[in-house]
Amino acid sequence: MKNMVSIGLLGVGVVGSGVISLIEQHQAKLAHQLGCNVHVKSALVRNPNKTRDVDAATNGTVLTTNPDDVLNDPEIDVIVEVMGGIEEAREAILKAFEAKKHVVTANKDLVALYGAELHEAAARNKCDFYYEASVAGGIPILRGITDGFASDHIEQLLGIVNGTTNYILTKMHHESVSYEDALKEAQELGFAEADPAADVEGLDAARKMAILGRLAFSTYIDLEDVDVTGIEGIELEDLQHGDNLGFTMKLIGFAKFDGKQVEVNVEPALISKDHPLADVKNEYNAVYVYGEAIGEAMFYGAGAGSMPTAAAVISDVVTVIKNMHRGVTGSQFVEPRFKKELKPVDQRFGQYYIRFHAKDEAGVFSRISSLFNEFDISFKQILQNPSKEADTAEIVVITHRSSLEKMQQALGALNKLDEVPDIKSFYKVEGDAEA
């Protein structure tokens, strides 16, 4: 057993700085658990002269601009990749595995895109590869799924896995502000990037759902398998109608596996206020797991932030060092058990929320409900009010469970009705008793 394990860090941004300072701060706890000291020996940076949150020099960490100084240092056992980006990070990690170094990363983009390749490179070199921090920051959700549900069949996951969009939707819901105003506030407070596209378009959530789905269902899920709809263009009106009907709008990552076919998507959905996910507010994240035996369980916490993410990174480093001491590194990877098979759209089911305008004349509502009836769709909740336009009513319905294919056909037919000038919005409903 080594007296000192040396870490090589790739990137000293906010997360990297957090890693350096947490390791210094918790030396005693780490040494007690591991029976050895842990030290960040060197770190790859773009500009060694930049002012940082942590003074690497006082911690004895050497900064370098040459990746090989870190990746080829024989004293370094574990590489922590927190530089972000894709191609450069991928190359560095593959190089690290070839040099027989274990890798811990927080890089969800990379794991979502190249998880299979990286796992195989790790296994080939008998190295560990962990990425707890890549999904939901400080929440130990990947461990929870792989270890806690080891003997259970996970049927479904619902996740609020993007803090930016959850912050925006919470603002809209609780303060009745528009999407644009809520986004602006999130940007001012640092909860949204200047270019918020990856968050608000749902891509960030999709990456995390691909990683979660892979681990939960033991099948490779590629990013392109995840159907994604973002929260742009969500109207306050739909949040308010949803609220009146007992629902809260959330950007929900949904992953389901029936033992054969898998279905993963990310979309804004109305979730019943009785469901614990409806209470997950502001920038918080949560993943709700439906296990056959365990039943319902939820993991909740800060989904981002430099310290939560750094702490999750170090929890992986602790696991790697324990494996090193026991001589069992490289043994965590298990080939996926199932060949991926995607569920066709016509076999996807759900409850839905529809808002549309209809002429306020005798017989119109009855014509509309018979139209839905033809597609085997019936209404569970109905809300009708006069619309702003003369002689027109605004109708909001929540349907009973139906197939998505029939729902799309019904909406097509509804759109052709003369009495229905406009279908305003359409959302999935989750967490209702029958969903």
Next chain:
Amino acid sequence: MKNMVSIGLLGVGVVGSGVISLIEQHQAKLAHQLGCNVHVKSALVRNPNKTRDVDAATNGTVLTTNPDDVLNDPEIDVIVEVMGGIEEAREAILKAFEAKKHVVTANKDLVALYGAELHEAAARNKCDFYYEASVAGGIPILRGITDGFASDHIEQLLGIVNGTTNYILTKMHHESVSYEDALKEAQELGFAEADPAADVEGLDAARKMAILGRLAFSTYIDLEDVDVTGIEGIELEDLQHGDNLGFTMKLIGFAKFDGKQVEVNVEPALISKDHPLADVKNEYNAVYVYGEAIGEAMFYGAGAGSMPTAAAVISDVVTVIKNMHRGVTGSQFVEPRFKKELKPVDQRFGQYYIRFHAKDEAGVFSRISSLFNEFDISFKQILQNPSKEADTAEIVVITHRSSLEKMQQALGALNKLDEVPDIKSFYKVEGDAEA
């Protein structure tokens, strides 16, 4: 690596039956993860002829009334103890360790009372000892704390860790029924035992908090170190006043460690409705963790039930078998890092809820608030209404943060005031911004 790992089961009640049937049901998943089959070879029962939820014989499990048939069988590697009780279970587990068998248990009473002894026996014999199912059923909270927070300093835990009391308090809160009626309903639905003492007096929660505190703070916490108050005698009135002031009554397990002194207790407390624990309803459990780096995280799920508990037991069996294959059994135990030091009552702080009656005369309220002021206690929220008795007001206050010692002195002084005929109730307040 063995082709078949044999389990010996102690007890085939509801959890034991669940263990047998889940292992049968998930053979393929277990074999895929572990590279071997898992089989319950024999099981200790009191009465082999009793009708059970699972037909052990069809699963090839041999029932026996002689513990040695299970504990001394050289083919058996892992003992699963789900017989409950204390002395008999303790003896059997110690015997199992002497026979070099690994042990998984769901027995919180035993782990809370004899955890230190059992861990030491396991370590001496290089055996594994796991008990995830002993706290909060299917929720992987022990793994979450030990692995997920490995690099963080856990400052505080708040737990709703008893489903029976949470069910009763939820009923009282949402349906305005009395404690007695809610208990009766819980008994009829099977959420409370015929003799509910261990649950409603808080003992069950105290056992779980002792186990959680030990793992979170790396110090031995004995059951007798946990101050316990149950939910008996809680009046609907206090739930209603709490509700009006923005709080929900829960039986809260509280554990705090400042790096030196530890404080663990279980008591009914009012928790702010803004806090995620306030939304944990019915028989559900949740543990809320405050980590220095990770921030706030919550683990939520079914706290009991035969299948969730059985699934947690098998997740531990999976861990043990992985350790066996890697040749690293017996290495998980780490001596507690800190010597136990309990925080004296006069150094415990909190916010408090007090309800009392006072004469409805000029100057009385001002006298009362100066009395509290003398003990450095000020009020954050006040609710005053005429009481049912003539010329008397009912006053409810929520205080700012103060020391418990001063609070007890203030209540003593209040009780002596002629103008205050009655102090009706006194509860801690949790989850408020300043708490």
